[in-house]
Each structure stands twice: as C-alpha cells, then as structure tokens.
Amino acid sequence: MIDKTKNTYELTLDGEVVAFSHGESLFEISERHKKEVPTLCYDKRLDAFGGCRMCMVEVEGFRNPVASCTTKASPGMVVHTHTAKLEKDRKTLLELVVSENRQVETPELSGFASQELTQLANRYDAITGRFAGAKSGTSRTEDLNPFILRDYDQCISCYRCVRVCAEREGDYAINVMNRGFATQITTEFNSDLRESECTFCGQCVQTCPTGALADKKALRDRKTVGDIKKTRTICTYCGVGCSVDIMSKEDKIVGIQPAMDGPANLGALCVKGQFAYDFVQHDDRLTTPLVRKNGKLEPVSWTEAIDVAAKGFEKVSRDHGNEAIYAIASGRAPHEASYALQKLMRAGWGLNQIDNCSRA
Amino acid sequence: MESTEKIIEEWRTQPAPLLGMLHAFHERDLKITEEAILAIAKALRIPKAELFGTVTFYDHLSMESGSHDDLRICTGPICSLKGSQEILKAMQGDGARSMPCSGRCDVPIPALRGNRTYQIAPDAIVPTPETPRPIPNPGGLEECVFAEIRDPDRKSLAGYQASGGYLAAEKALNDLGRERTLAEVKASGLAGRGGAGFPTGEKWQAVADAQGSPKYVVCNADEGEPGCFKDRTLLDHDPHLVIEGMILAAFCCGASEGFIYLRYEYPETLKTLGQALQEARDAGLLGKDILGSGYEFQIHLRRGAGAYICGEETSLLNSLEGKHPFPRNRPPYPVTHGFNDLPTAVNNVETLASVPWIVMNGAARYAALGLGDHKGTKLISLSGDIEKPGNYEVPLGLPLKTLIEEWAGGIPGGKKLQAVTMAGLSGGFLGAEDAYAVTLDEPSVRAKGSFLGAGGIMIFDETRDMVDLGRQAMAFFAHESCGKCFPCRIGTQRLTERLAGSAGPDTFAAWREEVEDMGQVMKSSSACGLGMAAPLITESLLRLFPDDLASTIKKANS
C-alpha cells in the first residue's frame, strides 16, 4: 500500500535503487534516469494511452511486461527496462509497425515529432521487410485545406492527434473510425477538415510521430537548398507570448514549430502563430513608408513621412483637443517600439489612451 | 413514427443512454442518419467526430440505407462447417452479409434480420424455434445452474417462484444479512465463469470496501466468444435466476444500480429479459424496499451493437458510458473505478446464476459439486462434430473424454476426433490426445498451453481442415480487434494473412519464425485478453499440425 503521507518511495530500476514520488509512472521515472525507453504513442503533455506497447518494461512478479507509461510505480517494485527479451519484442513490434506503412522516411519539415518512427526504426534496425502484408490507412489527398496534409498511408494509429486535439486544444475535431487494422483518423462524417470543428491550430501535425499529418506550407520548401536552422523566439501575434522555433533555410523562413517547452504554450499554437508567417517575406510587404498624394500612395523618405504624420496629429489636437487621440500598439511590434509609443502618448500628449491589439 | 425530440427525451435522463438512443434511431430510420448523430451528440454532449467514430465501431450499426434490415448470416466456425459461407455467397446479391459466430452453434445456421432471428438453409428460412433446453444431466449428477432450467414454467415469475425462486433473495436480505451472504459466496469457491476466473466473493468484497456511491453491478451478457451459447440458454429459460443472482450480488456489494449488457444478436432474449425485469419490478423484487428489507436496487437492460470486445469488462463499461469502446488501462480496476468511475462488479451471467443456489444450499454443498479438489460446476457449450451438441453442466474436474464420449454421444459417423477448441476460440486448439487427457478445470487445461475460459468447446473430426479453421479463427480476432494497441491490431491481421497464404515468407522455416515472433510479442504485450489469446491459435497449429501448415504455405507459393 502506498502511504500518501510520505513524499518519496523507492524502487529498483535496472539494479539501482531510485526514489520516486506518489503518482509517478514507471516511464516518468525511467525518463528521469535516462533509460531511453522507446515510445510511439506517448506525448508527455497527454494522458498516457498505452497503445504502442513499445514502452513495456518487466516488473518482477508480474507474468507479463507492463506498459510503463500507464503503470504507476509502487514501492519495492523491481523493474527492468532493457532485457534481451524486451529488446527483441520491441524490435518485432517496430518491424510490424514498419510493415503497415508505405515508407518510413519522412521529411523533417513535416512536423516537430515527425522523425520519431524513423529514428526508432533505425535505432532498432527494424527496417527488415519482415511481416509484409496489407498496408493500413487511406490518405485523404482530396482534402484541399491549405495547411494540413492528411497522408494516412503513413499513419500508425497512435491516436496522438486525436488526443492532442481533445486534451490540449479542446476542439474534438478528429477521432478514430472503424476498428482493428481498418482504423482510420476521421472527422465527423469523414469530411474535409474545413467542414469540421478544426481550427487549424496544427497541434496534431506537431505531435504526429510519422509525418502522416504534415505541415503543407513547410513542405513547399522541402527542396529549397540549405540546412534547416531553428531560431527560438516569441510569436508576434498576440499577448499570450507563445514560444516558437522559426525554421529557416539560408535566408528563407520555411516554417514554424511550436516550442514544446515554451512556458506559455507548452507546444500549443493557434492557426496564426502556426501557419501565418508568409507576410515576413511576402512581395506585398511594405519596405518604405508610403504617403497618399492625390489619392495615391507613393513611397517617401522617413523624414517626409514622419513630418506628414506629425502635421496630422497637430491638426487633430488643434481642432478637437488631445483627447481625440488614441493609440493601439500592434502585438507584433517589438518591446522597444511599444515603449516608445506609450512614451509618446503619456509624455508627449499627457494621455493614458493607449492599448494593445493583443487584448482582442 | 416517433419524433427525434421524443426519442431524445425518452432516453436522455436514463443511465447509460447512448446505446438506447442509437437503437431507437436505428429502428426508426433503418440506418443511423447524420441527423440522428447530430441530435444525440447535442443531447448527450458527445463531440460529433467521436460519436461518428463510435457508431462506425459497432458492427451492426451502419449509416447505409436500410442496413437495419439487412439479413446477417452467421459465418462462425461451426456454421461454416454447415455451409453458411455458400448460402451467404448465394444471397449476397440480395444484400445479405456475414456476422461472426452469433451464439447458436447447437442449432441450424442462424440469420438475423432486425429484431428477429431465423434459421436458414439453402432453400428455406424460418423463424428460429425456441432455444433448446439442456438434456437431463447425462451423468445423473446434481446440478446448480441448470437445476431447474428444464421446468417449462421457469420463465415466468409465477413459475420461477413455484420452484423456489427468490427464496435466496429473501433469505439473504431478510435473514442472513450482507456479511454472512458474502462469506457464503467466498467459501463456495465460486470464480468468474466469463473467462478470467477471478474469485467472485473477493470481487464483491472489493466493491463493498471501495469508496464512492452509487455502486453498480453489471451482468455481462455479451457472450461474444465463438462457440459459447450457455448465457443465452440461461437467460431464455431462467431469466429470473440471473435477476436474483444480480440482486444477491448487489446486496453483497452495497450496489443500488445494475445493468444487463446483452449482445445485439439476441433479440428474442432481449424481449424475454425485458418482460422478466418488468414482472420483478411489479412484484417489488426490484426497486425500492426489495422484499420489505429496505434494500433498493434497480436493473437497466442495454443492448450491445455488435462488438466482441465489448464483452471485455472495461470496454463494456466504456460502451455503456457512451464512449469509444476501447478497453481501459488497468489498474485501476472496475471494482474501484467502474461505471462512471464508481465501484462496479462486472459478472458473467453464469457466475450470477450460480449464486441463488449457493445461498440456498450452502457453500460446502456447492464446493462438493466439483470433483477432487475442484469446487463447483461449469457450463460447457459443446458444438461441431458431436452427436449431441448443446449445453452441459459439468462438475469441475470431469474428464473431457467423459463429456465427449459418454455424455454427448461421441463423434458422429464413427469418425475419429482430430482436435477441439478451448475457451471458445480463445484457448486455441487441443489435439485429440490432449483432449482425451485433460479434465475440465483450469489447472489441467492450462497445463496443455490452453485454458477453459468461458467453456465453449468445438469438436472437429479427422476430416476437417484445421489450417482453414485456424485461418477463420484468426480472421475473427482480426475483425474484432479494437485497434487500440499495436501488437493486436497489426498482429491479428498479419497472422490471418499468413494462415491464408496471402502474404508472408515462402519457406516454412521463415514463416514459422515470423509467426512465432509475432505470437510472442502479442502474448506478452497486448493491452487486453483478445490480443493475448489470438496467437494461441497459431501456436497450437504449429504444435499439432506443422505438416499441414507447411503444405498450405507451399501451395500458396506455387
């Protein structure tokens, strides 16, 4: 019996006595001790599901191995994470998983977790061609939504996408249809994602371990030359402040991935932060100030533009008083610019009439 | 025609409403419509995509026009021996489709249309006659579960009471009290008859000790195991015995609510049970203040929708709760986290039906019904190549040979026994030698690498194609795999392909290695009993019929 009044307990992990606290799973403890227990259906942000069985470990006194992700530790357990038998069974399982897919390799730009299956299959040397047979899953190539590739030929039915959509995003847009080998990820009535509850937050894409769900926009740059570089920053869209990794190849932004360790978002993004980055390098993006002259916007120098703006404010202040001025800072403006704007309002005009679009 | 609003209203306030709603719409519209899904999703606050997925999970619910009334012909292993595949082929043009073993292996091929069961032959289809009663105990032995089943009046409350019915409930509720009743059940040695064999008294004690209320008793009448038809026979002829068993279970557990989860393929039983429950309610045997004891207990009847896995207790609970019926991760077990995460005893029909007798006659007498060290009796459903197929109540420990040769009249036509299945299909095959050596109890059967389980035994004579029977068995498991865990979802598919010769290595040595590796990983890592049991089929074939397998593989690759 676990004594809930105590905080720490002990069990034996691969021959070493280790401490754990109440409620921890065997997988969490193994992680802490760098055991590299393999997983496919696990995402630490989600409730443990117990589907892939890759994480199985042996516990002395138990007839069969247990899934370490769903098994809570109890004091005195004697746990083995990498016996020869476990490793053989894991390899067999991976060979089975490989056998249901048309390919194992997937472009890195597909999504954050997209390399998991490939890496595991290589680690276990599991691309052997054994267990050949029918392939599972049917790709939804006719779903022409602009963001998410639904290449279910690659799907291994780990249901991470379904669970992230429900548990993290709260949209419940997708689920599992049919059963057994015929299971398939679906929306209600098997529709196009655009006709479902999907908000295109992209979280399903980022948790998919196979690239079955993939970032269509990023994949446009699959063949663009250059190595993928990731730059950690904060999404510029709103005040939540989600951490993102901007992926670039040479000078080109090729995609966004949420930072799984971002303190404000833990891997979540919304459709804007996830997919709406084209403006940065878009042809229509303004690169010089424009002033409307005779009804037509014309490029001018900064000096001239600031002059025109200052005159405009002067006129409003003269005709209507300073109270007629109100400033809204863009959520996409850097800190320095926001600071300068409020300084202008407060010190310049003596106003507190300033807000930020992030509150919207 | 009932309006959508009326159906929703009728069900929404009931416990476990989803299955009831789905069946009401299915019957009204002869299919599950998008409108029905949207209305139910809204009323029960189930996400639309989830409800859609759940509807597609069940074999008998379909969104195709008129599908409710499609003829479903049993293509289980025994019916296939009787030619059901050929009948199906001939009728497929008329929309007939196959259904897995539908629990009537002792009678001519069953077919289901809507809410009626038929018997079908190449040239005729007739409504199914009354379920056969078990023949008098051929060993002349005292019985427990079948003690009164041959009494033609037992079905009605009056008839049931005329032969001692509800006296056990009276005795427990108004005389023994909870502690002593529970002690009696524990001492009897009664263990689960649904397959897993967990000691019943201990299970009830755990529910009684668990925190939370209300507590529940669920009667598992899903009987999806191929070759098993004992639970239906009990419910058809002695429904009050099971109801009384549930009352006793509830009393021991401190439960106030109960469910009976009945498999879809038993529509006539649904009617019988509905009537019996109504009679019991009307007579004050269910409801508030049962038999003047102050004890309250209600029973709700729910119909499954076609999924073998819903017989697995945690999948069953998810199904009742209106969730996607994947099995749950255990622990926690249903005794503490069952229906709606509250303490729940899930018990098989036969287990429950044993209890009134135990309460009336005492634990010692029940235990003594078994032979040697084995306590009590077990129902065996016998089918296939046997003179007298049907249900038998055997003392635990009876030699299977006695059952086959003496009780059931042996193999017809003077043929020799080739093999039998155990636990329906879940125990794989035993060869003739082992079959004639085992006694009917878990230790003996397990020593041969199989298990007794729910007690379905199919008999195959020397002329049968065992590899093809194995293929059919594996195809059943693949069809019924829920798809939650990888070893079973992929393994049952690959093993089916290999037994069919449609994929896989072309040499027997490589074939064997693949099949054994898969079997090993399925047995040790599957998330529930389905995936763990399926490889017993290939394992036993490899042990018993390696030459047949080798020549099948050779043929498939030539």
Ligand SMILES: Cc1cc2nc3c(=O)[nH]c(=O)nc-3n(C[C@H](O)[C@H](O)[C@H](O)COP(=O)(O)O)c2cc1C
């Ligand atoms: C795949 C699978 C199917 C099952 N089907 C049934 C069933 O149809 N009826 C049943 O009583 N138990 C079935 N069981 C066993 C139940 O999970 C559970 O052990 C049983 O209902 C408990 O009741 P008992 O203790 O009275 O046997 C099944 C188990 C598995 C793994």
Ligand code: SF4
């Ligand atoms: S993009 Fe977001 S809302 Fe849409 S299915 Fe994926 S997780 Fe759900």
Ligand code: SF4
């Ligand atoms: S689409 Fe990806 S995340 Fe979803 S079940 Fe398939 S492999 Fe898993």
Ligand code: SF4
């Ligand atoms: S063993 Fe099979 S039926 Fe059981 S949980 Fe796994 S996939 Fe589902």
Ligand code: FES
């Ligand atoms: S990580 Fe534990 S079963 Fe998948």
